[in-house]
Amino acid sequence: MTPAGRRIVAAAEELFYNRGITAVGVDLIAEHSGVTKRTLYNQFGSKDHLVATYLTGRDQRWRSLVRAAVDAGDTPAEAVTAPFEALRTWSETNTRGCAFINALAELPDPSHPAHRIAANQKLWLLNLFKELATTAGCPHPATLATQLLVLHEGAVATQPLPLDSLPESTDLARALVQAGTSPRH
Amino acid sequence: MTPAGRRIVAAAEELFYNRGITAVGVDLIAEHSGVTKRTLYNQFGSKDHLVATYLTGRDQRWRSLVRAAVDAGDTPAEAVTAPFEALRTWSETNTRGCAFINALAELPDPSHPAHRIAANQKLWLLNLFKELATTAGCPHPATLATQLLVLHEGAVATQPLPLDSLPESTDLARALVQAGTSPRH
DNA sequence: GGGGATGTTTACAGATCAGTATACCTGCGA
DNA sequence: TCGCAGGTATACTGATCTGTAAACATCCCC
Numbered sequence: 286m287t288p289a290g291r292r293i294v295a296a297a298e299e300l301f302y303n304r305g306i307t308a309v310g311v312d313l314i315a316e317h318s319g320v321t322k323r324t325l326y327n328q329f330g331s332k333d334h335l336v337a338t339y340l341t342g343r344d345q346r347w348r349s350l351v352r353a354a355v356d357a358g359d360t361p362a363e364a365v366t367a368p369f370e371a372l373r374t375w376s377e378t379n380t381r382g383c384a385f386i387n388a389l390a391e392l393p394d395p396s397h398p399a400h401r402i403a404a405n406q407k408l409w410l411l412n413l414f415k416e417l418a419t420t421a422g423c424p425h426p427a428t429l430a431t432q433l434l435v436l437h438e439g440a441v442a443t444q445p446l447p448l449d450s451l452p453e454s455t456d457l458a459r460a461l462v463q464a465g466t467s468p469r470h
Numbered sequence: 471m472t473p474a475g476r477r478i479v480a481a482a483e484e485l486f487y488n489r490g491i492t493a494v495g496v497d498l499i500a501e502h503s504g505v506t507k508r509t510l511y512n513q514f515g516s517k518d519h520l521v522a523t524y525l526t527g528r529d530q531r532w533r534s535l536v537r538a539a540v541d542a543g544d545t546p547a548e549a550v551t552a553p554f555e556a557l558r559t560w561s562e563t564n565t566r567g568c569a570f571i572n573a574l575a576e577l578p579d580p581s582h583p584a585h586r587i588a589a590n591q592k593l594w595l596l597n598l599f600k601e602l603a604t605t606a607g608c609p610h611p612a613t614l615a616t617q618l619l620v621l622h623e624g625a626v627a628t629q630p631l632p633l634d635s636l637p638e639s640t641d642l643a644r645a646l647v648q649a650g651t652s653p654r655h
Numbered sequence: 656g657g658g659g660a661t662g663t664t665t666a667c668a669g670a671t672c673a674g675t676a677t678a679c680c681t682g683c684g685a
Numbered sequence: 686t687c688g689c690a691g692g693t694a695t696a697c698t699g700a701t702c703t704g705t706a707a708a709c710a711t712c713c714c715c
Contacts, residue, residue: 308576439623
């Protein structure tokens with residue numbers, strides 16, 4: 286990607302996430318990235334393609350953050366709930382909810398690339414939970430992974446409320462993992 | 471509200487929810503409700519006001535459904551997780567996620583009425599969980615209520631994924647209530 | 656030194672946006 | 686019978702939307 290292309294994506298990310306995709310026009314993105322609209326269209330061809338690029342970039346950054354958190358876990362049981370630690374960091378600078386859920390809200394057409402990207406992101410996290418649960422020796426990895434994903438998405442969705450939902454979700458997630466890994470009594 | 475006003479709100483609800491608020495223009499709403507744009511503006515004054523009316527109406531319908539489910543519960547413990555039963559019914563005809571979360575995604579301005587309505591809806595459900603948990607004799611109603619709300623919102627958010635997340639969430643919610651109401655052993 | 660990739664500048668097309676203006680119709684209650 | 690609320694019909698404003706046209710500048714690599 287060219288330097289101008291990178292600036293465009295950076296501006297698009299900031300504007301799309303904070304103001305909404307439909308509400309932000311390509312003229313505004315061009316202006317914020319110090320670039321001509323012609324250059325924007327030479328690089329991305331259409332607004333839809335730029336939206337897809339924006340979401341893909343966010344997805345990659347998020348996955349990197351999660352992988353780092355997972356790798357930083359001391360025990361396999363800790364690694365299972367590491368994505369919740371990543372979410373805590375992520376939420377400090379991303380206070381407008383999940384960019385993918387938001388994108389689906391604005392782009393109802395299921396054939397839009399945003400739908401595939403968003404679904405893949407959630408399914409990636411689900412599979413990660415499943416693998417980590419298996420590694421940690423949890424008895425029902427698939428069920429646990431679904432529960433953890435629900436808790437994760439619930440924590441993101443309730444982010445704007447005055448609730449401290451993320452610590453509660455993290456605690457509950459740890460308890461579920463603990464119940465699976467610790468011996469029954 | 472006049473007959474024309476009701477038709478306008480009905481058309482707005484269907485279009486806003488399924489296609490997105492920003493993506494739907496007032497002309498389209500007027501056309502779908504068999505009404506002139508002049509009538510629409512005589513009734514609601516602005517698109518923002520119509521959006522607020524749409525969300526308020528949805529909120530009332532949702533609360534009625536939840537209250538009915540709560541009242542249908544046989545035991546206090548069953549009543550606590552009754553909103554999950556309501557969600558199951560609701561999801562059959564509302565497959566595009568939470569209208570309030572979606573509205574916040576499209577309308578970033580915190581002073582927009584939609585923000586107040588959405589926050590009130592979630593806080594209403596939180597308080598309902600808290601009251602029901604208290605009635606059922608759960609030891610930590612506030613904590614449990616937060617957990618149940620997270621599970622609820624998580625189930626809504628993961629609705630488009632091929633996951634069966636709602637049954638899992640409901641089961642987990644029941645287990646949490648059970649752990650609180652049943653005697654420790 | 657030529658040529659292609661990367662940009663810029665200005666202007667424009669065609670559509671759609673929220674909201675308004677003006678004039679008219681109709682049914683109902685005082 | 687009068688008046689008014691509710692509604693229709695059509696046209697319009699000014700702004701904004703995505704996307705394109707055409708001509709020109711710069712830089713780097715072959």
